[in-house]
Amino acid sequence: MIEPPVRSAAHRADLDPPERHPEAPAPGTVLPSHYADCVGCGPNHPTGLRMVTTAGPDVTVTGTFTVTAAHQGAPGLAHGGVLATALDEVLGGLSWLLRKPMVTGRLETDYIRPVPVGTTLALAARCVGFSGRRMYAKGQGRLDTPDGPIAIRAAAVFVVVGVEHFTEHGADMTAEQVHDYEVNP
Numbered sequence: 001m002i003e004p005p006v007r008s009a010a011h012r013a014d015l016d017p018p019e020r021h022p023e024a025p026a027p028g029t030v031l032p033s034h035y036a037d038c039v040g041c042g043p044n045h046p047t048g049l050r051m052v053t054t055a056g057p058d059v060t061v062t063g064t065f066t067v068t069a070a071h072q073g074a075p076g077l078a079h080g081g082v083l084a085t086a087l088d089e090v091l092g093g094l095s096w097l098l099r100k101p102m103v104t105g106r107l108e109t110d111y112i113r114p115v116p117v118g119t120t121l122a123l124a125a126r127c128v129g130f131s132g133r134r135m136y137a138k139g140q141g142r143l144d145t146p147d148g149p150i151a152i153r154a155a156a157v158f159v160v161v162g163v164e165h166f167t168e169h170g171a172d173m174t175a176e177q178v179h180d181y182e183v184n185p
């Protein structure tokens, strides 16, 4: 039997408010790729999304993703899982402003409009608040411009983790490299 998910990314009213870290990159700063082979932002990934993300005010991030033939599901249209990846990446970028390593615990996505190959999605993410280690966030993607029609929306829970999450479960990652993320965005 396949069990359905047991949790929700809908945020409660009593969250601790998001706090932009005092050393967060200034609004307008282009955020670096956190890993050169990342499918979301890595410049070395052959068919990755090559996303570029930018710090916004408060605890917000914007980003762009241009859909290519490598990202199709139906002919000429973006695959839904790829679009979820784009949302995951821009939401994950909130880590840079919070200066906390975190991983996606839950990602809920509404697909509102088809996204044709050649579209540049204008993505945005905002931290809604915290409950313990859980960071609640919301995101959206608009067609072609930041005021274009909304194509996708997301609600997400990220879970704050220690560096051992990456050093124990991942590859090619030392605690010093993870520390670099914390001090050298």
Ligand SMILES: CCCCCCCCCCCCCC(=O)SCCNC(=O)CCNC(=O)[C@H](O)C(C)(C)COP(=O)(O)OP(=O)(O)OC[C@H]1O[C@@H](n2cnc3c(N)ncnc32)[C@H](O)[C@@H]1OP(=O)(O)O
Pocket: 007, 008, 034, 040, 088, 089, 090, 091, 092, 093, 095, 096, 098, 099, 100, 101, 102, 103, 104, 105, 106, 131, 132, 133, 134, 157, 159, 161, 181, 182
């Ligand atoms: C400064 C750094 C900058 C870096 C920038 C990088 C940019 C990155 C861009 C990349 C973007 C891409 C990013 C990616 O793609 S990240 C890759 C995809 N995600 C993963 O691989 C995560 C896999 N899951 C796990 O490793 C564990 O299950 C985690 C670590 C998540 C929790 O296991 P752990 O044993 O540690 O903790 P816990 O089980 O005691 O739970 C702790 C708390 O969390 C709550 N909880 C747990 N799961 C969920 C859930 N699903 N929904 C809602 N809540 C959840 C739980 O109820 C509890 O709350 P409370 O009961 O205490 O209140």
